Structures are given as structure tokens and as C-alpha cells.
Amino acid sequence: MGQRAALYCRVSAADQSRIRQERDLTAFATRAGYKVIGVFKETGSDAKLGDPRPMLKPEASFRGFSKGKGVRSRTDSAPARRWDYIVVGAGAAGCVVAGRLSQTMPDVRTALVEAGSVRLGLTTKIPGTAFIASTSPRRNWNFVTEPVPALNGRKLHWFQGRILGGSGSINGMLYLRGHSLEYDQWAQLGCHGWSFERVLPYFKKAETNTRGANEWHGDSGPITVKPSRVDLPICEAFLAAAGEAGFPVVDDLNADVAEGFGRFDTNIANGRRASTAVAYVQPARGRGNLELLPGTIAARIVIEGSRACGVETVRDGVRETIWAEREIILCGGAVNSPQLLMLSGIGPADHLARLDIPVVIDAAEVGRNLQNHPSYALRFACSQPVTAYKYMNPRAALGIGLRYAVSRGGSLGESYVATGGFMRSDPALAVSDTIVVMAPALITRGGVEWRLADLFPERHGFTVMVGSGRPLSRGRILLRSSDPSAHPRIFPEYFSEPEDLRALARSVRRMRDMMRGPSIRDLIEVELTPGPIANEQAAIEEDVRARAATFFHPSGTCHGRRSDCRRRSAVACYWDKGAARCRRLDHASGAECLHPRANDHDRREGRHDDRRGLVTRRLGRPRPPMRADVRTKALFASRVKLIARRNRVIEWTLRSVTDC
Numbered sequence: 001m002g003q004r005a006a007l008y009c010r011v012s013a014a015d016q017s018r019i020r021q022e023r024d025l026t027a028f029a030t031r032a033g034y035k036v037i038g039v040f041k042e043t044g045s046d047a048k049l050g051d052p053r054p055m056l057k058p059e060a061s062f063r064g065f066s067k068g069k070g071v072r073s074r075t076d077s078a079p080a081r082r083w084d085y086i087v088v089g090a091g092a093a094g095c096v097v098a099g100r101l102s103q104t105m106p107d108v109r110t111a112l113v114e115a116g117s118v119r120l121g122l123t124t125k126i127p128g129t130a131f132i133a134s135t136s137p138r139r140n141w142n143f144v145t146e147p148v149p150a151l152n153g154r155k156l157h158w159f160q161g162r163i164l165g166g167s168g169s170i171n172g173m174l175y176l177r178g179h180s181l182e183y184d185q186w187a188q189l190g191c192h193g194w195s196f197e198r199v200l201p202y203f204k205k206a207e208t209n210t211r212g213a214n215e216w217h218g219d220s221g222p223i224t225v226k227p228s229r230v231d232l233p234i235c236e237a238f239l240a241a242a243g244e245a246g247f248p249v250v251d252d253l254n255a256d257v258a259e260g261f262g263r264f265d266t267n268i269a270n271g272r273r274a275s276t277a278v279a280y281v282q283p284a285r286g287r288g289n290l291e292l293l294p295g296t297i298a299a300r301i302v303i304e305g306s307r308a309c310g311v312e313t314v315r316d317g318v319r320e321t322i323w324a325e326r327e328i329i330l331c332g333g334a335v336n337s338p339q340l341l342m343l344s345g346i347g348p349a350d351h352l353a354r355l356d357i358p359v360v361i362d363a364a365e366v367g368r369n370l371q372n373h374p375s376y377a378l379r380f381a382c383s384q385p386v387t388a389y390k391y392m393n394p395r396a397a398l399g400i401g402l403r404y405a406v407s408r409g410g411s412l413g414e415s416y417v418a419t420g421g422f423m424r425s426d427p428a429l430a431v432s433d434t435i436v437v438m439a440p441a442l443i444t445r446g447g448v449e450w451r452l453a454d455l456f457p458e459r460h461g462f463t464v465m466v467g468s469g470r471p472l473s474r475g476r477i478l479l480r481s482s483d484p485s486a487h488p489r490i491f492p493e494y495f496s497e498p499e500d501l502r503a504l505a506r507s508v509r510r511m512r513d514m515m516r517g518p519s520i521r522d523l524i525e526v527e528l529t530p531g532p533i534a535n536e537q538a539a540i541e542e543d544v545r546a547r548a549a550t551f552f553h554p555s556g557t558c559h560g561r562r563s564d565c566r567r568r569s570a571v572a573c574y575w576d577k578g579a580a581r582c583r584r585l586d587h588a589s590g591a592e593c594l595h596p597r598a599n600d601h602d603r604r605e606g607r608h609d610d611r612r613g614l615v616t617r618r619l620g621r622p623r624p625p626m627r628a629d630v631r632t633k634a635l636f637a638s639r640v641k642l643i644a645r646r647n648r649v650i651e652w653t654l655r656s657v658t659d660c
């Protein structure tokens with residue numbers, strides 16, 4: 001390798017085999033030891049690439065846009081491809097937005113741009129095999145973070161879905177909302193319309209809960225929600241132990257529970273994953289007003305004057321600009337959306353300048369405020385056959401396979417996580433700040449040396465993941481390079497606020513105590529992790545530093561200022577994470593996007609607002625109000641920070657109102 005090659009191919013009329021030809025040529029050159037950096041193109045007057053692909057420029061063109069990456073650029077002289085709306089990212093949020101647009105605005109044409117494939121595959125569909133899907137490199141961005149100082153310099157794997165449905169097609173399917181106080185805090189911070197009272201109707205609208213309609217749930221929405229029915233004895237023992245430890249054991253964890261344990265609700269319908277891809281996009285595909293563009297990476301938002309009007313995409317190494325008549329809606333997730341904004345010149349000016357990216361909007365906020373839920377896994381080996389390991393023999397596996405084939409029931413029709421809940425790290429807290437997820441098998445999570453085989457248990461046992469639900473620490477996303485195919489740099493900065501580590505360690509200690517309850521202790525043969533260390537704060541904190549990983553719930557990286565918004569623009573650019581829109585960046589999450597203790601996938605219901613054209617809101621990531629009963633110095637300090645931020649929001653709002 002090392003020699004550079006430029007390939008040449010002639011494109012003739014209706015030459016559908018051209019791409020194959022190019023691939024063959026590229027493969028040939030690569031095999032011959034060349035590094036392909038670009039392809040010369042030539043088209044005759046009759047040259048045509050079957051619609052809707054763009055035609056090439058009449059003259060030969062060559063531009064290798066990413067040094068040595070083998071990606072080709074092409075100038076488009078054919079009629080440009082235009083839609084009313086372009087949604088970037090067919091993930092959990094993007095599918096809702098695109099599906100609702102298609103459903104409620106039949107005359108409007110929408111393009112849904114997705115970097116991954118639309119082929120979902122069995123492991124994403126069959127709930128019991130979702131743990132395989134979540135690690136599949138083909139469906140995953142496979143991010144690796146920068147070293148985390150407070151985790152002894154360890155790097156972590158961050159899974160994020162790269163497939164139709166996004167992370168929602170590879171996740172654990174848990175349906176967990178935040179607490180009402182967490183949403184109310186949003187409203188208090190100036191995010192009008194985002195109090196619990198206002199968002200609850202959208203939660204209800206989105207779901208068909210198998211419990212039926214009640215105060216908390218709806219029964220006619222597109223997303224099916226059902227309580228887990230995993231019937232392994234270890235799940236019952238776990239809940240019994242929670243009761244013995246004094247925690248409420250509840251029927252419905254989404255009924256505004258401040259603290260408690262129970263069976264999780266899951267997004268599963270008829271034994272299949274009920275993702276937003278299935279619920280919103282599949283029905284839309286028959287309508288003809290939604291076009292999916294799979295395998296297409298959005299490389300840059302095209303901003304002309306003060307308007308975001310198109311998206312530069314790369315597909316099969318070919319660049320193309322597609323255009324939006326109305327709006328571009330970013331739904332690429334908490335890592336990719338800030339990356340795309342920065343590649344488009346919207347981000348911290350000094351950082352962009354270092355990478356020679358022309359600055360369109362100096363927005364220091366882009367990429368900042370990264371929040372995620374760090375987690376720590378307690379692992380227990382069991383002395384009796386009470387866990388999912390009992391399926392690990394050929395006869396049992398055949399049995400559950402047959403049962404699923406016949407009835408779509410049994411353990412393959414359930415999520416691999418069944419029970420858990422919320423607990424307080426400090427009894428003084430108004431609302432619990434810790435998420436607990438129990439998996440009825442011994443699993444290994446986190447670390448850059450992740451292997452699929454790690455997911456399969458080798459003996460009976462179970463895992464209890466204890467995670468910070470409302471961390472105070474904030475990380476950031478930075479570009480690695482101006483190449484859109486390069487992963488951005490992720491700085492999670494877990495535990496940069498020491499109180500986060502202290503709180504998580506306290507919760508771990510409480511959980512270890514809970515595992516000594518009469519209902520479960522006899523089933524536990526030995527505690528594997530953390531093992532024989534004292535249940536003392538210092539020792540646990542040290543072990544958390546050594547082993548903590550993450551739940552995969554990043555958020556908060558696209559907040560910004562209202563003054564950045566191009567208010568008069570017909571085409572507005574929306575931020576995805578936390579719901580702030582480019583033309584109203586003070587809105588909601590904008591400056592104050594805070595992460596709730598809940599999982600993330602539930603807050604996706606689109607919302608249509610005729611008055612402002614399209615308003616599609618991601619329900620977001622609040623944190624409950626800091627109350628007087630939160631006494632520690634660190635929490636007090638964080639309250640001061642919050643007030644300072646709120647003042648900044650007010651200032652931004654005033655300034656932008658004056659600007660306009």
C-alpha cells in the first residue's frame with residue numbers, strides 16, 4: 001500500500017452498471033496495492049444515471065475530498081433533488097419526526113437521511129436477542145471515548161445505533177419516563193410547554209399501553225408498551241429483596257414513582273421490538289411522500305446567506321447536495337449532531353479555525369454540556385439454576401426457539417432486562433437520582449476490549465447495573481478532523497464533579513446491602529464484582545473508578561442561543577438533542593438541557609403545531625428542582641450554577657428579542 005491511484009471510467013447512457021464498474025476498478029486497484037484517493041469521471045452527452053441519482057458534470061471531474069479516504073466528489077448538473085423537509089438521522093427521534101410529517105401533511109415531501117442500513121435483521125427484531133444487536137459492529141457507530149481522567153484514564157465504548165431506528169433498533173427496549181418534578185424543572189428554567197402537565201398528553205398519545213388507558217397511559221398510540229413478563233426466579237427474588245430493604249415495589253414504574261422497584265415496561269409488540277422505525281416510518285412508506293435515503297451520510301449543512309437550505313451528503317463515496325424547500329431537522333443523536341453542526345461551521349470559532357473550517361456561527365455551546373449516565377455493574381454468581389443461563393444448553397435453546405416460532409412468546413419475546421427501578425443516593429433527595437437495571441444473567445459491559453462472547457454467560461448469575469441518573473458532570477464533543485467520516489472526539493468527563501462519584505458509590509453500597517436480604521442471599525453463591533472489598537465509601541469509590549462504564553444515554557450537546565437563529569429564514573435548522581430549534585435556540589433544552597434519571601427512548605413523540613408551521617419537539621432531559629433538603633455543599637454549588645445559567649438564558653432571550 002502507499003501508492004496513490006486515480007481511477008478512470010467512462011459513463012454511458014443509462015449506465016446502471018457504472019457503480020459496479022467503479023467498485024470493481026477500485027477493488028482491483030486496492031488488490032494491486034494502491035490506495036485509491038479518487039476517481040476520474042467522464043460523461044458523454046447521453047450520460048445519465050438512473051433517476052434519482054444526479055448526473056455527472058459533462059467534463060471530467062476529480063476531487064478527492066478526504067485525504068486518502070477513497071471518497072469521490074461529483075458535481076451535480078442534473079436537476080437538483082429537493083424535498084420540503086430533510087430529516088437527518090433515522091433514529092429514535094428522526095423516525096417520529098419523519099413519520100408524523102408524512103402522516104399529518106400529505107402534500108409535503110420529506111427525505112429521511114440515514115447513514116446506516118434499512119435492513120433490520122433478526123437480532124434487532126427479536127427482543128431476546130437484542131443484546132447481540134447492540135454490539136453488532138455493522139449496526140453501530142462504535143464510538144470510543146477519549147481517556148476519562150476520573151476513570152483512571154480508561155477509554156469507554158459508546159454504542160450508538162447506525163441503522164434505521166438508530167439506537168432505538170439496538171437498545172434494551174426499556175420504557176422509562178422521568179419524574180414529573182424533572183419535567184417541571186424545565187418549565188421553571190424557561191422551557192415553556194415542557195412541564196409534566198404539558199408533556200404527559202404526548203406520552204399518552206405516543207403509546208398503546210397493554211394496561212389500557214389510565215391517568216398515566218394511553219391506549220391508542222403507535223408505540224406498544226407492555227410490562228416485562230420474564231419469569232425467571234431471580235427476578236422475583238430481586239424484587240422481594242427490594243421490598244425487604246424498605247423500597248416500594250410498584251406495578252408501574254412510569255406512574256411518577258419517586259423511588260421504587262418493579263418490572264420494567266418495554267417497547268415490544270407481539271414478540272417484536274416496537275421501535276419508532278417500525279411504529280412511524282414503516283406505515284409512512286406506503287404513502288409516497290416520505291423518501292428514505294439509507295447508507296447516506298450527511299456531511300455538511302449547506303448555509304447560503306442566513307439560510308440553512310441543503311445538506312451535502314456522501315453515499316457510496318459520492319458527494320451530492322440535496323435541498324430543502326422548508327426545513328432541515330437534525331436528529332443525528334448527541335454525538336453526531338454537534339459533529340455535523342461543527343462540520344457546517346456552527347460551533348466554537350477557535351476550534352473550527354484550528355481545523356480550517358469556515359465559521360458560519362460562532363456557537364461555543366455546540367458540543368458542550370454533554371451528559372450521560374455512568375454505571376457500575378455488580379455481578380453475582382448463583383448457586384441454583386434461577387437465571388437465564390438455563391437457556392445456554394442446546395435443548396433449552398431449541399425449546400425457547402420453537403416456542404418463539406410458534407407463539408412469539410417465551411424468553412425470546414422479552415427484553416433481556418426485566419426488573420429494576422429508581423433509588424436515592426441520599427435519603428434527603430426529593431426524587432431518586434439512581435437508575436438500577438437488573439439483568440438475569442452474568443454479563444460484561446464497557447471497556448474497549450468488548451467481545452460478543454462476553455455477552456454470553458458462563459455460569460448461573462445475575463448483574464445489577466447501578467447508574468447515576470442525574471449526573472452533574474458535563475463533557476464535550478470536539479471534531480477530530482474536518483473529515484465527516486472521522487469519529488468526533490468524545491470527552492465524557494464522568495465524575496469531573498466529585499459529588500457524582502460519591503453519589504454513585506453510596507447507591508452501590510445500598511444495593512450491596514439490599515443483596516443481603518433473606519429472599520436473595522441464599523441464591524447468591526458469591527459476589528464476583530466488586531468482590532471481597534469492604535462496603536465502605538472509599539473502597540467502593542476506588543472500585544467505581546476502576547470499573548465504571550455507561551448506560552448509553554448521551555444528550556445535551558446542541559444547546560445554543562436564540563440570537564443564532566435565522567428567524568426570517570424559510571428553512572430553519574433544528575437541533576435534535578433536547579429539542580431546541582435553530583430559530584429558537586433559547587427554547588427548552590437550548591441552554592438548559594438537563595438529563596433526567598430515566599432512560600431516553602420514550603421521549604420521542606412528535607408534536608405538530610400549525611401556528612408555527614412545523615414544530616416537532618423532542619421531549620427532553622430535565623432534572624428535578626434543587627430543593628432545600630439537598631444539603632451538601634456540592635449540590636448547593638450546582639444550584640448556584642443553574643441560576644447563573646438561567647440568567648444567561650434570560651439574557652439571550654432578551655438580546656434576541658431586541659435583535660429581531
Ligand SMILES: Cc1cc2nc3c(=O)[nH]c(=O)nc-3n(C[C@H](O)[C@H](O)[C@H](O)COP(=O)(O)OP(=O)(O)OC[C@H]3O[C@@H](n4cnc5c(N)ncnc54)[C@H](O)[C@@H]3O)c2cc1C
Nearest residue numbers: 089091092093115166167171172173174298336599600601
Ligand atoms: C446499547 C443501547 C441500549 C440502550 N437501552 C435503552 C433502553 O433500554 N431504553 C431507553 O429508553 N433507551 C435506551 N438507550 C438509549 C436510546 O436508545 C437513545 O437515547 C435514543 O435512541 C437516542 O435517540 P436519537 O434519535 O437521539 O439518536 P439515535 O437513535 O442514536 O439516532 C441517530 C440516527 O442518526 C443517524 N445519523 C447520525 N449521524 C448521521 C449523519 N451524519 N448522516 C446520516 N445519518 C446520521 C444514526 O445512524 C442513527 O440512526 C440505549 C442505547 C444504546 C446504544
